[in-house]
Amino acid sequence: MIIDVHGHYTTAPKALEDWRNRQIAGLKDSALAPKVSELRISDDELRESIETNQLAKMRERGSDLTIFSPRASFMAHHVGDFAVSSTWAAICNELCHRVATLFPDHFIGAAMLPQSPGVDPRTCIPELERCIRDYGFVGINLNPDPSGGHWTSPPLTDRHWYPIYEKMVELDIPAMVHVSTSCNACFHTTGAHYLNADTTAFMQCLTGELFKDFPTLRFLIPHGGGAVPYHWGRFRGLAQELKKPLLQDHLLNNIYFDTCVYHQPGIDLLTRVIPLANILFASEMIGAVRGIDPETGHFYDDTRRYIEASSQLTPAQKQQIYEGNARRVFPRLDAALKAKGK
Amino acid sequence: MIIDVHGHYTTAPKALEDWRNRQIAGLKDSALAPKVSELRISDDELRESIETNQLAKMRERGSDLTIFSPRASFMAHHVGDFAVSSTWAAICNELCHRVATLFPDHFIGAAMLPQSPGVDPRTCIPELERCIRDYGFVGINLNPDPSGGHWTSPPLTDRHWYPIYEKMVELDIPAMVHVSTSCNACFHTTGAHYLNADTTAFMQCLTGELFKDFPTLRFLIPHGGGAVPYHWGRFRGLAQELKKPLLQDHLLNNIYFDTCVYHQPGIDLLTRVIPLANILFASEMIGAVRGIDPETGHFYDDTRRYIEASSQLTPAQKQQIYEGNARRVFPRLDAALKAKGK
Numbered sequence: 001m002i003i004d005v006h007g008h009y010t011t012a013p014k015a016l017e018d019w020r021n022r023q024i025a026g027l028k029d030s031a032l033a034p035k036v037s038e039l040r041i042s043d044d045e046l047r048e049s050i051e052t053n054q055l056a057k058m059r060e061r062g063s064d065l066t067i068f069s070p071r072a073s074f075m076a077h078h079v080g081d082f083a084v085s086s087t088w089a090a091i092c093n094e095l096c097h098r099v100a101t102l103f104p105d106h107f108i109g110a111a112m113l114p115q116s117p118g119v120d121p122r123t124c125i126p127e128l129e130r131c132i133r134d135y136g137f138v139g140i141n142l143n144p145d146p147s148g149g150h151w152t153s154p155p156l157t158d159r160h161w162y163p164i165y166e167k168m169v170e171l172d173i174p175a176m177v178h179v180s181t182s183c184n185a186c187f188h189t190t191g192a193h194y195l196n197a198d199t200t201a202f203m204q205c206l207t208g209e210l211f212k213d214f215p216t217l218r219f220l221i222p223h224g225g226g227a228v229p230y231h232w233g234r235f236r237g238l239a240q241e242l243k244k245p246l247l248q249d250h251l252l253n254n255i256y257f258d259t260c261v262y263h264q265p266g267i268d269l270l271t272r273v274i275p276l277a278n279i280l281f282a283s284e285m286i287g288a289v290r291g292i293d294p295e296t297g298h299f300y301d302d303t304r305r306y307i308e309a310s311s312q313l314t315p316a317q318k319q320q321i322y323e324g325n326a327r328r329v330f331p332r333l334d335a336a337l338k339a340k341g342k
Numbered sequence: 343m344i345i346d347v348h349g350h351y352t353t354a355p356k357a358l359e360d361w362r363n364r365q366i367a368g369l370k371d372s373a374l375a376p377k378v379s380e381l382r383i384s385d386d387e388l389r390e391s392i393e394t395n396q397l398a399k400m401r402e403r404g405s406d407l408t409i410f411s412p413r414a415s416f417m418a419h420h421v422g423d424f425a426v427s428s429t430w431a432a433i434c435n436e437l438c439h440r441v442a443t444l445f446p447d448h449f450i451g452a453a454m455l456p457q458s459p460g461v462d463p464r465t466c467i468p469e470l471e472r473c474i475r476d477y478g479f480v481g482i483n484l485n486p487d488p489s490g491g492h493w494t495s496p497p498l499t500d501r502h503w504y505p506i507y508e509k510m511v512e513l514d515i516p517a518m519v520h521v522s523t524s525c526n527a528c529f530h531t532t533g534a535h536y537l538n539a540d541t542t543a544f545m546q547c548l549t550g551e552l553f554k555d556f557p558t559l560r561f562l563i564p565h566g567g568g569a570v571p572y573h574w575g576r577f578r579g580l581a582q583e584l585k586k587p588l589l590q591d592h593l594l595n596n597i598y599f600d601t602c603v604y605h606q607p608g609i610d611l612l613t614r615v616i617p618l619a620n621i622l623f624a625s626e627m628i629g630a631v632r633g634i635d636p637e638t639g640h641f642y643d644d645t646r647r648y649i650e651a652s653s654q655l656t657p658a659q660k661q662q663i664y665e666g667n668a669r670r671v672f673p674r675l676d677a678a679l680k681a682k683g684k
Contacts, residue, residue, distance in 0.1 A: 144528075150492070151528040186486075186493040191545035191580050195569045196538035203533035223576075227537045227569035233605025234565075237631030237642040238533050263575025269611045289579030300579040 001342065002304065003326040003333070004058070006176065006222055006258050006282030007066035007107075009096055011053040013045045016095065020074065023088065027080050036087060046098055055106055057285050061304050065337075067330065068096050069110035069141050073189055075180040078148035082116040082123055089114035089127050097135040108333060109137035110176065113164075115146040117153070122163040132171050138332040139220075140168070142175040144201050149184030149193055156201055156219075157208030165214050172331050174218035174256075177201040190288035198226025202255065206239055206247070211254045218254055218329055220280065224261035224270050232273045248275070256329055258282035259303050259321065262289055267306035271313060271321075280329060281307065281322045343684065344646065345668040345675070346400070348518065348564055348600050348624030349408035349449075351438055353395040355387045358437065362416065365430065369422050381433060388440055397448055399627050403646050407679075409672065410438050411452035411483050415531055417522035420490035424458040424465055431456035431469050439477040450675060451479035452518065455506075457488040459495070464505040474513050480674040481562075482510070484517040486543050491526030491535055498543055498561075499550025507556050514673050516560035516598070519543040532630035540568025544597065548581055548589070553596045560596055560671055562622065566603035566612050574615045590617070598671055600624035601645050601663065604631055609648035613655055613663075622671060623649065623664045 019039040026033025054066065070092030077085055089112050100107040111131035113124040131137040142164065145151050154160045156177070168175060182193035198221050211217060221228070228235060236247055244250045256278045261267050270279060282303065289300045298305055307318055327334035361381040368375025396408065412434030419427055431454050442449040453473035455466040473479040484506065487493050496502045498519070510517060524535035540563050553559060563570070570577060578589055586592045598620045603609050612621060624645065631642045640647055649660055669676035 151526055153528070155528055184493055186495070186497055186546070187542055188545045188549055188580075191548065191577065192538075192542045195541050195573060196534075199537050199541075199569065200529055200534045203530045204528070206533065207530055224572070227541065227572065230566065230569065230572035230608050230611060231537060231603060231605075233603070233608060233635065233642050234631055235533065236637075237604055237633050237635065238530075240633045241631065261573060261575070262579055263573075263615075265611050265614050266572050266575060269572060269607050272607050273605075289576055289583065291579050291582045293575065293579065295578075300575050 001065060002063040002322045003281060004063045004066040004283050004285070005220065005280045005326050005330070006260055006284045007054060007068045008071045008284065008287060009068060009092070009099065010071045010286050011049045012071065012095060013041050013049055015039060015041050016091070019091070020088065023084065024079060027084070036091065039091060041095070043098070043102060046095070047102055050099055050103060050107075053286055055103065058106060061302050063283070063304060064106070066107050067110050067138060067333065068099060068107040070096055070112040072141065072178050073181045075112050075141070075143060076148065077115040077143055077146035077180055078117055078183055080116070082114065082119045085116045086114040086127065093127065093131050093135065093137075097131070097137070100136070108336060109135055110139040110141060111137050112141050113143070115143050117147045120163070121161055124164060125167050128164070128167060132173060132332070136336065138330045138336065139173050140175050141178045143179050144177055144197060145179050148180060149182035149187045155204040155208065157204050157210045165217050169214055169216055174220055174329050176220040176222055178222055194223055194288070195226045198223050199228055202226065202228045202235070202251075205251055205255060206235060206244065207242060211251070215253070218256065220256045220258060220329065222258050222260055222282070222284070224259060224266060225257040225274070229257065229270050229273045252278050256280055256325070259307065260284045260301070261303070261306070262300040263293070264306050264309060267303065268310060268312065271310055276317050276320055277325060279321050280325045343407060344405040344664040345623060346405045346408040346625050346627070347562065347622045347668050347672070348602055348626045349396060349410045350413045350626065350629060351410060351434070351441065352413045352628050353391045354413065354437060355383050355391055357381060357383050358433070361433070362430065365426065366421060369426065378429060378433065383437070385440070385444060388437070389444055392441055392445060392449075395628055397445065400448060403644050405625070405646060406448070408449055409452050409480060409675065410441060410449040412438055412454040414483065414520050415523045417454050417483070417485060418490065419457040419485055419488035419522055420459055420525055422458070424456065424461045427458045428456040428469065435469065435473050435477065435479075439473070439479070442478070450678060451477055452481040452483060453479050454483050455485070457485050459489045462505070463503055466506060467509050470506070470509060474515060474674070478678065480672045480678065481515050482517050483520045485521050486519055486539060487521050490522060491524035491529045497546040497550065499546050499552045507559050511556055511558055516562055516671050518562040518564055520564055536565055536630070537568040540565050541570055544568065544570045544577070544593075547593055547597060548577060548586065549584060553593070557595070560598065562598045562600060562671065564600045564602055564624070564626070566601060566608060567599040567616070571599065571612045571615045594620050598622055598667070601649065602626045602643070603648075604642040604645070605635070606648050606651060609645065610652060610654065613652055618659050618662055619667060621663050622667045
């Protein structure tokens with residue numbers, strides 16, 4: 001089977017965005033703040049938003065199952081305080097849970113966390129536990145910069161983040177390291193901030209010793225690892241200057257990259273440079289880049305085509321990228337599939 | 343000939359760093375502030391610092407001429423105010439000028455600017471003009487983030503920067519877009535901040551219309567363009583979503599990438615994806631990554647080896663990357679060479 005480890009609910013019914021806009025308006029005038037109960041989205045609306053979008057494209061492109069989390073750019077952890085993020089995260093996670101319940105063969109959840117700038121990450125744990133234990137989600141998205149482009153939190157190697165990591169290890173779940181909307185005018189959200197965050201997270205791990213403290217902690221770095229595979233020689237050399245072990249030993253038991261790279265040469269570089277055990281299939285479809293590439297006639301984010309067209313990969317290696325690695329990095333996904341005889 | 347368009351004076355005599363440390367100490371206690379005249383470095387010291395380092399490596403590796411600018415990480419525009427940056431830039435530029443005077447066949451200058459956070463870039467113009475007109479420098483380094491990792495300046499497309507661009511157009515010089523030391527704990531200087539800045543600058547230009555206002559303005563994005571070539575499909579797709587022209591037309595008459603990518607697969611991707619007219623040979627040697635790659639037995643930053651080993655490039659194409667493009671992007675370099683009959 002083909003598992004897409006990076007999907008967001010970018011096509012949620014408009015009522016969700018309207019509710020969020022009212023929540024944001026309520027920050028200035030509490031009379032405008034909506035109740036959670038005022039958000040009403042029917043199962044039929046959810047079904048339609050998925051069937052005509054993600055599920056239609058999964059069928060066209062031949063992927064079977066998507067790890068599905070709330071829309072990344074809408075997490076916007078910089079908005080309001082912890083209470084605001086907490087309510088918003090609960091709503092968004094519940095919607096993903098409802099999608100996974102409606103389409104159990106095609107979607108399984110990953111949680112956004114109710115992060116908020118300057119707030120102890122420990123506060124995220126109740127929502128995290130609810131999603132994993134009650135909803136059956138298989139991973140989380142962790143935002144290394146809840147300020148939205150001002151980078152005011154400590155690096156991921158700082159003990160600040162350890163309560164999250166302790167819970168991840170206990171529950172045996174990985175985190176995709178994924179920022180949200182940039183509110184810094186220097187950084188375009190999907191064209192700069194996302195990729196910069198990927199590179200930044202990797203380098204934070206390279207300079208630190210996080211995985212000595214958490215040998216089983218697993219990070220998935222999206223968007224093909226930002227700039228990292230393209231500059232693999234630079235990172236190997238920097239590790240050497242810093243007297244770190246080889247990257248293979250220092251980081252690659254804990255860090256994985258997805259295949260959200262939207263052209264053939266990028267995927268070819270990724271699979272040439274990064275060990276195949278560290279590459280997980282993903283498309284982030286109906287995401288940052290939704291158009292058709294005039295050079296190929298196919299959607300930019302139809303990443304399966306690039307894997308299929310790779311002359312470097314054997315069929316068994318492709319299957320490892322499509323399925324085997326995801327089942328290893330997301331053990332709760334593997335368990336859920338096995339429980340269904342898959 | 344082989345022109346390395348990206349070299350910094352990373353090996354300056356220790357007296358320079360000592361003077362800078364005293365200048366920084368003087369910010370807190372003006373009694374400690376040194377006079378400019380207290381910095382004394384002899385020609386013999388300059389010669390030795392170059393002959394045993396950059397020039398020795400240029401001879402070993404077979405490059406002929408380096409465009410040489412002050413050490414990027416030492417620019418540290420976030421330190422002090424405009425007066426501090428102004429004094430420091432003048433000192434650093436003058437040292438590069440002395441090196442170029444001592445070794446006129448092997449070095450030609452590019453200027454650092456006396457940028458300072460929150461200060462009008464117009465204030466940089468006297469130093470810029472001095473370097474180009476009096477020293478014969480052929481380009482400048484422009485720091486899009488003088489705050490050092492807090493990104494408090496407007497994007498490069500903002501009119502804030504136009505006084506610099508007007509002068510660049512008048513003098514027909516390009517700018518290498520190059521940040522300095524990060525003082526944000528999230529960003530490792532050479533492993534994250536440099537690459538992020540490259541990606542960020544490209545995306546700023548993509549979203550804007552800067553080159554409509556300045557059709558002949560030229561930016562050189564170092565470090566192989568950060569994440570850009572690896573994600574070329576993403577950027578093509580984002581331009582399409584934003585209703586911009588094809589990148590070829592929108593940006594590639596004005597933006598160039600260097601070859602500071604420290605492994606063969608990275609260089610192969612760069613030369614496969616980016617039009618050859620937009621690639622300029624560079625190594626940033628004796629820079630961020632100074633070691634020997636155990637996988638090849640050669641220095642990581644010996645980028646000529648990767649160009650030479652490329653099976654995609656004909657000898658004429660390699661020469662275009664080594665020399666032709668540099669002479670086109672740096673017309674004052676071309677004029678200086680022609681004046682010597684080269």
